[in-house]
Amino acid sequence: MTQASDFPDKDALVAALMARIEALAARNEALVAENAALAGRVAELEARLGLPPKTPDNSSVPPSKGQKPTVSSEPKAKARPHRGAHRALHPNPSSKREVLATTCKSCGADVSGMAQIVCEEYDRVEIPRIEPDVTRVSLHGGVCPCCSKRFKAAPPVGMEPGSPFGPNLRAFVIYLRSVQAIPLARLRAVMADLFGLEISEGALVNILGASARPFSAGTERIKARLLAGTVIASDETGVRVGKANWWLWVFHHGDSAVFVADKHRSKAVVESFLGISRPDYWISDRYGGQMGWARREQQVCLAHLIRDVQYAIDAGEAVFAPSLKGLLKRACAIGRRRARLTDGTLKTYEADLDRRLDRIMALAPTHPAGAKLMKVIKKTRRHLFVFVRNRDLSATNNGSERALRPCAVYRKITNGFRSEWGAALYANIRSVVETARRRSIRAIDAIRLTLDGLPLIPSSA
Incomplete structure (x- = not known):
């Protein structure tokens, strides 16, 4: 502490005290500013305490992270009995056995020579014992008596030297690994236990x-068909x-779907995928990386928007949000009935939705969450009802989420990929399998076709 004896000169003492006062x-002032910042932070946190939690019902939180309610484990009351059901007979059985009666069960008389009709018919389903089919190939040769050079027989087509595993076995490995998400160690055990x-x-x-090249070529064929159309829907999910x-992206519409694994979640991924192509219409959520790619109009996902509206209602918005939720649900209901409505009726419905939205936008929100929601609607209003008159568009982006659901399951089971080429290969295999599903082709058959270099013929072709 400064002492007066340290400064024999009064002026020096005064200068030291002034410097101390200034410090x-x-x-x-610094403490006052820090206190104001902390007070603002406390007010912000206290405001958050009054907001509802984010759940799958009022946000984009995935259902797996939602808390399920506790319900009674007691068995439900027995429902009223209903007519019995049975397994349908196979449309193309491998073999048939016509069994004729020889004796009458009532009196024991011989009925083998009588005319008989089918009284009962059923299937017996069995899987034959599966064992590896191993073919030992021996290429013979010798010394030519004419030129004295050695010769050797040419290998049979499809049994050339190299990998000992045939195409059907390769297809099963790819199916079990990429479609059923069986880890490599367990897949090794499956091959030993089931196939010997x-x-x-x-x-x-x-x-x-070795399957990377044919699946890359198959994906390019699917991509060319997708880009030749007028509509694309997209979404993305995380992957390790x-x-x-x-990020694992999906771009799809109709009977074609293409998956892309990329390090980024930005517009650069979409730009790289599209190249110089631009579809007339685009369906997605409101994420900025997926906006602005349509040459004509963009349709945003109303399901995502309805969940955001529900959050505003849970937060306390009692005027604007409930009215908007009713309008959006009405629009989705119109979309589900489009197949039964004429173009003129749809045009009338679209005008009615716009008029109703005008009245709702004139309402005054009663909560900050409602005011924030109103800003979102003002920004995206022109993208809300594009689907009403365009029958190729859907009101939601649920198709993209359904396409990504197997990928999310795969991620949870395997925890992702060890290498970049593994992620790229999975994206290409997923493209082929999802496209095949939309074209009514079994996954294992689609894998076989792709390994053979053959295209997946659409069901409508």
């Missing part, structure tokens, strides 16, 4: 790696690749 004043085939994890990885967070 304390500066420190006091001992195969190493390294061999399984080699099978997957190595020690980094990546």
Whole structure:
């Protein structure tokens, strides 16, 4: 502490005390500013305490992260009995057995020579014992008596030297790994237990790696068909690749779907996918990376918007949000009935929706969450009802979410991919399998066709 004896000169003492006062004043101002910042932070946190939690019902939180209610585990009351059901007979059985009666069960008389009709018909379903079909190929040769050079027989077509595993076995490995999400160690055990085939994890990885080229070519064919159309819907989900967070995108419409694994979640991914192509219409949520790609109009997902409206209602908005929710649900109901409505009726409905929205936008929100929601509607209003008269568009982006759902299940089971090429291969396999599903082709058949270099013929072709 400064002592008066330290400053024999009064002027020096006064100067030291003034410097000390200035330092304390500066420190006091800094503390006042810090206190104001902390008070603002406390007010913000207290305001958040009054807001409802984010759930799958009022936000984009996935259903897996939602808390399910506790319900009684007591068995439900028995429902009223109904007519019995049975398994339908197979339309194309492998074989048939016509069994004729030889004796009458009532009196024991011989009825083998009598004319008989079918009294009962049923199927017996069985899976034959599965064992590896191993073919040993021996190429013979010798020394030519004419030129004295050695010769060797040419290998049979489809049994050339190299990998010992045939195309059907490769298709099963790809199916079990990429469609059923069986990890490599368990897949090795499955091959040994079900098929009696001992195969190493390294061999399984080699099978997957060798399939990269045909699946890349198959995906390019699907992509060309998708870009030739007028509508594209998109969405993305997270995926783990190595020690980094990546994104798995889906671009789809109709009978074609293409998946892309990329490090980024930005417009650059969409731009790289589209190249110079631009569809007339685009369906997505309101994420900025998926907006602005349509040459004509964009349709935003009303299901996402309805959940955001529900959050505003849960937060306390009692005027604007409830009216908007009713309008959006009415629009979705119109979209579900479009097949039964004429173009003139749809035009009338679209005008009616716009008029109703005008009246709702004139309402005054009663809560900050409602005011925030109104800003969102003002920004995206022209993208809300594009689907009403365009029958190729849907009111929601649920198609994209359904396409990504198997990918989310795969991520939860396997925890992602160790390498970038594995993520790219999975995206291409998923493109083929999802496209095949839309074209009424079984996944295993689609994998076989792709490995053979053949296209997936659409069901309408």
